[in-house]
Amino acid sequence: MSAASPIIPYDNLNLGKKEQVKKMFNSIAGRYDFMNRILTMRIDILWRRKAVNLVKKYPHDSILDIATGTGDFAIELAKLKPAKITGIDIADKMLEIGRQKIEQKGLSGKIEMMEADSENLPFPDNSFDLATSAFGVRNFENLNKGLSEMRRVLKHGGRVLILEASEPQNMPFKKLYKAYMSKVCPAIGGAFSENKAYDYLNRSVAAFPSGKNFEAELVKAGFSDTHYIPLSFGVTSIYIAKK
């Protein structure tokens, strides 16, 4: 992904990627969870569950969930019974919905949702046991800054857990996936929500580093012991690394 030509949601707005991403997620917030369930046929729930199960064995008493959105990953992480989860996001409307869900589930004492930027985290160094992000890092304006900030706020030996969309590499699934992402997703997105958002989803996944290339980004940000697990023929990947 070149810094000179970032993948942005709107091509007719004179705003940087961060502002555009915030505007887009605020505008689709009310439909975000519903669209996730439709477009993934509810498999996103299983991806989040699998990712959370994989970090059970690492320290997780204090968790920072970055780009927490409407809180689905933070709510899944609560099953690890940490002392506290802090969820941060730049889109206030996503957070508003997340707070309502957290309250309904009786998790308000466990999960705190805050408006903050992943590239400038308002926490001291070495604060958290585990830093997570589900479907968030692809949207960062500056990936290296965001990953470096995750590392900075982690305690030494702490883990980062990232769940992110990726493109399958093997035929014939790759071809089917491309047709689904470029035609079906924006059409369903346009019918129920904002099709720009689902066109951006397709373009941003295609341009984003995955597998070994994303591991290299983690190493560049200072992480070690990186590994990744592709899920569902590679349409999503889990990455884990150590500070």
Ligand SMILES: C[S@@+](CC[C@H](N)C(=O)[O-])C[C@H]1O[C@@H](n2cnc3c(N)ncnc32)[C@H](O)[C@@H]1O
């Ligand atoms: C696809 S949603 C993921 C939400 C949630 N983690 C989930 O699993 O459903 C991506 C989120 O990233 C947030 N985001 C993008 N850039 C961000 C940044 N620089 N700092 C914090 N949040 C950011 C967006 O506002 C949006 O809520």
